[in-house]
Amino acid sequence: MAEVTTVGAEWAALAAGLLAAFAAAAVVLDGLLTARTEGLPRGPALWHPVDETARLLRQRRRAPLSADTLLWRIGGGGLVVAALLMVAVVPLGQWVLSDLDVGVVWFNTMDVAVWALVWLTGWGANSAHSLVGGYRFLALALAYELPLMFALVAPAVAAASLNLGEIATAQEPLWFVVWMPVAFVVYCLGVVAFSVRGPFTPPVGIDVAGGVLAELSGVDRLLVQAGRYALLAAGAAFAVPMFLGGGAGPLLPGWAWVLVKTGALLAVLVWVRRHLPTVRPELFMEVGWVVLLPAVLVQDLVVAVVVAGRG
């Protein structure tokens, strides 16, 4: 594969547009799947992102009494920003916004920023339900983050680099997903978790009246909901150079393959939501540390031995 070239900052608009398109596609797919299981008409699901955006933009923005509005809005608005900063280091074929030498660490930093952002969204509203949601997220985060970190280690060790372009190039001829399946699965779990989706919805659970989302309305709610889907899309996009061979593939150019693979993984991540049970934060802690963490450490060991053996 050709070397990646860094494109100018004006292309960030395109990256943001692609991210928004993927996020909207994820919303539509989720709606279609719901419509299918519940036997509802499919038309409204197709327009749901547009309808919901229009509805929330017109809705009056309200805040509970003595909410910490500053922290609340930093938390709510920050999710979209974190997702955008994640995709800034993901190469689209041979182009990348920032060819950062430590791109993997950068992604990890952004997903840790989500800890702070979700908790701030829960805290700032001055509402018990929101606060419970914020704490639930941190409890889940403590369980999923370390396995996720060690899952990110595996491709970096195999490629002997933290740069995403080099990691993608190192996957010729064999994609990392093939010989690091454990790391890939744990990574996907982490992505679903930091998007507060699927099994990891207790922070926004209906048992706490929507948790972190409880008091959000208008554009604030729009930003948080869009941020969750954008994080899911960004996580799918990041998996492409990490595990799925980057832009490698027959016939189509590199950038097209990156988009196709991102879309495919995103669809799986959306689809998997309705096939996994919701996890209780206090129970998932033990799953994370007793099952996932050792599993992914063994995966790292296997990768390290293979790399050392290859010389």
Add this chain to the structure above:
Amino acid sequence: MSVLVDIAFWSLAAVAVVSAVLVFVVDSMARATYALALSFVAVGFVVVMLHQSYLGIVTVLMMLMEMAVMAVYMVMYMGMNPALMPMSMVHSKRAALAVSVAAFVVLGAGAMLVEWPVRRGEPAADVTAALGEALMGPQMLVMVVVSPVMVATIVGGVVLAAHRTRYDRFGDDLDRRPPRDPARGGVGR
């Protein structure tokens, strides 16, 4: 280009100092914690500007994680419910002020008066790899010793702080299976 770099450096430096001061000025636990986080993040990006991307970004990562958890402890350990009630972030004002001014003067004087070394040699082409080789090569003994000491400290601290012992969990003869715990575990225990 170098003007932009200067502007970025001084802006980050200003953010670091101003938000550090805000830690003591604001009247809420959450704001104080995240003002501190912002200060550390700005310092992390200053380190990135010194061409140590790995160290800088890891600093940001660790500090965000640490402050997210610390906010929980700050709220938990305050006797009163500090939820969104305004409260002062300082106590023992005079002593604290004296200590911090003295520390600032000593450190500042040290930085100003000491003779700065002249650079010898050139930085490695890949500073991240050089750092890793230094840590895992010549400094390996230190790392190997420090890790078990840190783990032992954490385990020891938890054992000393927890009021329940293994006899509470497993019974007097340590033969109760599964152990009696206040919360269930996630893997069937």
